[in-house]
Amino acid sequence: MHHLLYGLAANVALPSALVDRLIAVADAETAGVLAGRQDLTHEQAVALVARDADTDQQLAYEGLLTAADVDPATHPDAALTLLDRRAGNPEWARVLLKDPLVRNRERLAACTGLPSDAVETLAADPDVRVVAELAMWTTPDRAAVLARHPHAEVRRAVAANEAAPPDVLAALMSGEGLPPARWCLVCDWEETPFVHPSECPRRDCDLRPGESCDGSHDSTVHRMRQQALRNPATPTHAVVGFADHPSSLLRWDLAGRPDLPPEVSGRLAVDPSPGVRADLAGNPAIGATLIRAMAGDPDNDVRRGLARNPHVPLDVLAHLAGTTRIGSTLLPRVAAASPDEVEELAQSPDPEVRMLVAQRRDLPPEIRDALAADPDAKVVKSVAPHPGLSDATLRAMVDRHGVRVVAAVAANPDATPSLLADLTRHEPPVRKALRAVARHPRATAPALLACLADRQAGPLAACHPALPQPVIAELLTDTDPRVAEAAAANPSLPLAVMSDLVARR
Structure with a gap:
């Protein structure tokens, strides 16, 4: 029963009157879910804290509690949260300074705008962790x-x-x-x-290994x-003198700074540590000359860093695409490419380069459609989620490339309900596609019913509002508690069933 109440507490369609009733009977877990609702009123927030005091910090963070609602002596977490948001009463500091919990005094030390005498007291706190936080x-x-x-x-x-x-x-x-x-x-x-040993036998020890x-x-x-x-x-x-420091960790941190002089960057570019070179490679402070010099680095992370550098020249990026595992991501340089550069990338003879530009979601229709018809499956997979693709084009992608593109096609925002249903029946099945269909706002009952049979897609489908109401109600007794909880969170759950769940509690 508890998992059904957790789902119901998250249901965006739960009427305010039922929220009130659920607050009145909520256990700690249900109260935590209720505290995350976007439609809670101030009065409901106050009632929820009265039911479960542990919700006070979250409700204060969301702005649902005000300074007038909080006593720092009884609700220090809420008071500290409001102070941190500059929405509390600075005078509370004098009460919170006496808190025996070090973590609470640490949180207080991180707040700004405190009275000067409170800051003086924090600076002299007997626990050095509090002083350090200040x-x-x-x-x-x-x-x-x-x-x-x-x-x-x-x-x-x-x-x-x-x-x-x-x-x-x-x-x-x-x-x-x-x-x-x-x-x-x-x-x-x-x-x-x-x-300090890496395997410390003392349970009360806070020292880091090493x-x-x-x-x-x-x-x-x-x-x-x-x-x-x-x-x-x-x-x-x-900081520049640390380019030759024996500690690779210090050189690593130096490599990421945006103010590196060229001569320091040059020394770090040949650092023996691949991590140092990789952080330098992604640093926007380095110029095209150094990027070109580093493009032949034997380490894949270094080359990946160069590919993600917003200032990498396109010809270098094209070279890196063929030698580096970059992954399916929109690179900063590709995202900033001009219309002429986009066209150049889309016409590259290298499918790895075409795949990179296919990650953009603002391509001109003619380029988008050309990439959708690309002979290489990885290019088609990259462009498949692009909005504006027709039903016929999406189906043609699946016909040509099969399982390699089915999940990406299912994620297209313009996929038709009939296409989504067809994708759930694809042979062989593509489980990742089922999850995409279960999340899709255009999915209809036939497609969602097929998704319910999959262990991972089932909970996603169970909370989809397009499921028929009798099916949602039936899922409340599903043997998988994740499915039942998701069904309770379904905004299409009948009001009478919602009321019955609260009453049964």
């Missing part, structure tokens, strides 16, 4: 102060703060001008030197530099 989100002035904190974990958090002053971030990278840190999370717990401290807080300093490298506010001059 450091990650605080103002430039306070970030500058916390960068000198004696605990390395706080400095690591400052390095991730995009509001931190650039000179402070540069100092964290170099260590110059700052007093040495005295503690880190590793030496808080262990005598140094210490390396974290270490030899007195210099080395693993925390490493993570701090990673955070600063990822921080766009860190000045370029402070």
Whole structure:
């Protein structure tokens, strides 16, 4: 019975009066589903929290609870959510500062606009995790102060703060001008030197595998530099020296920065780590010259990164298409191609290139239709979901290429009901096509009934509004609880059946 109520709670056609009745009898799981409804009123939200207090955070996030509805002492999750959305009462901070749960004080530290005395208290919290969370989100002035904190974990958090002053971030990278840190999370717990094992026997240990401290807080300093490298506010001059750093992880983070000077990009292009080169390959900061030089890289991920670079020259992209596993995706350079370039790509002798342009969904009709008639199945599969294709064209695709294109044809938004029904009877069957049909808004009862027999497509078909009402009602007793729950969520479920389900609860 419970799974039927979960489905009913998600049913978009459930009348408001039945929502009220369901709130009154909801268990925790049903209440969680009800909290996600888009049509909940403020009054229903308040009633739902009274029924199940654990829904308060979600309802606050959705804006269904206001500051007047929330007591921070009894509903700290909702209060913290409203504070985070700048919709709460900043004075609540003085209550929440006393919360014994560290995670709640951490959430409070991430909020902006708090009273200055509350921020001072958070900065002196006895748990360094709270101070670190404050450091990650605080103002430039306070970030500058916390960068000198004696605990390395706080400095690591400052390095991730995009509001931190650039000179402070540069100092964290170099260590110059700052007093040495005295503690880190590793030496808080262990005598140094210490390396945390990957299989730690302690259940209360929060250290990551491999974290270490030899007195210099080395693993925390490493993570701090990673955070600063990822921080766009860190000045370029402070990061370029890491192109030759022994740590491939630091070079990897450097390779993704949008401010790389050409000489640094050139060094990273020949980095021994494929991951570094792959991140550099996708970086829009590199120019055509370097892209061409990297096009022969032996690593597939590097070449894939180049293919996804929005500035890759089309001739290089055409070369990469023949040597690289790119996948079925619309590449940025193809999406930005001019009409003349689209025509050039569509007329390429290489089917891999034609497949790339076939991923666009705004092709001129003449190009779209030419690709639909392409002799290569992968090109046809790519263009099959394109809107505007006629029923005759879609059927011709299936006739020529069979199972290789059936699922893509079923996903076409203009597929006719009769075509969708025919696709469910295709021999041999294509299970992925059944799932596409079950989701299709134009699917009718004959096609959906065929989908119900498939284990994966069945739940999708059970919630389709085109199913006949007697079938939906019958599915409520299906042996597969996923199908029964989906039937309860079907907006075509008769009102009388909805009422009966609530009453039976």
